[in-house]
Amino acid sequence: MTKEKSVPQLAPSKQTEKNGCGTEGGKILEMSNVTHRYGDVVALDNVSICAQEGEFLTLLGRSGSGKSTLLRIIAGLEEPSQVGVLRIADTDVTGKPANQRDCTTVFQHYALFPHMTVGQNVEYGLKVRGVLEQERTKRGREALELVQLEGKYERRIHQLSGGERQRVALARALVTKPKILLLDEPLGALDEKLRMDMQIELMHLHQKVGLTFIYVTHSQEEALTMSDRVILMSGGTIAQNSSPAELFDSPVSREVASFMGFENIFSGKVLDANDNKVRFELAGFELEGTSNDTTKIDVGMEVYVGIRSEHIRLLSSSEAEHGIPCEHVESIYKGKYTDQVLRTPLGQIQARVWDTTSEVASISKVDWDANHCVVMHR
Incomplete structure (x- = not known):
């Protein structure tokens, strides 16, 4: 049995409304008063965010702004130094490991298994959860169809292009039917033309599956193109939390x-x-x-x-x-x-x-x- 870690908790403050968590109802994610330090370096400074069901929320910022640290805390890959509230789908996940949170992460470098076929990669999460083979195959093929790779089930990873590998990583994340899909700069390794094509595909995929997407990027273009809402981070704090149009046309500083x-x-x-x-x-x-x-x-x-x-x-x-x-x-x-x-x-x-x-x-x-x-x- 996995032992849960103890994380210092704070009382929620009124800052949650300022940082975008003031809307009641439909929340799939709620985080308040999150602080995280790496030694003397403050990576996150009392940050509060929320995400609504079905929202495409982007965390935007330069390297070192705190956006990836925030995503890792949501995923359970990093424990915050202090936290007030950390809930996914109304469940308190403070201190819980990644495998006990109803979210899945897609990374920039995909982390696919080269010795497995496409189908085996996609179904891996179901296999470790004890899902029977027939059901795994059915759900794996459905996930590949979602990302337009239905004919690649038996292929090896080295036989795929960069864009196809990205889609396999997306299918593997979607097949477990998480409440939140976390995407950590997933298009960063692609060339410009493919990256632009994948932006449109991700938008269409989001519309198809209706999941909450939380997307990390340093690219203004990606954030403006795909998002319902953008949180711009700087120095471990939220610089602006608004719609893409407001961020583009009406900066606050x-x-x-x-x-x-x-x-x-x-x-x-x-x-x-x-x-x-x-x-x-x-x-x-x-x-x-x-x-x-x-x-x-x-x-x-x-x-x-x-x-x-x-x-x-x-x-x-x-x-x-x-x-x-x-x-x-x-x-x-x-x-x-x-x-x-x-x-x-x-x-x-x-x-x-x-x-x-x-x-x-x-x-x-x-x-x-x-x-x-x-x-x-x-």
């Missing part, structure tokens, strides 16, 4: 904006804030932007403003009645578009031009729509 690809971020001073509109001064120019939470923005406060390069407008001398003066520095060709680097009184600005044949010699000013200028209080 300079750090989030930078990670999500805002090429132009400046510091300004607030002149006025009303509803979601913020007027600010930047290098002597009076400009306007939007904020999702003006209650945290006061007149005179230093704020950050961010504008994506695709929202910068380039104005020629004939149309530049308004705008910020600029000088062209360089053009960076990137295939589908060209990034134009410009020198302005605000600092260097990057603008994205989709017409790669357009001339830049006549550009004299830049501007942007206030709705595309995000104001952040931190």
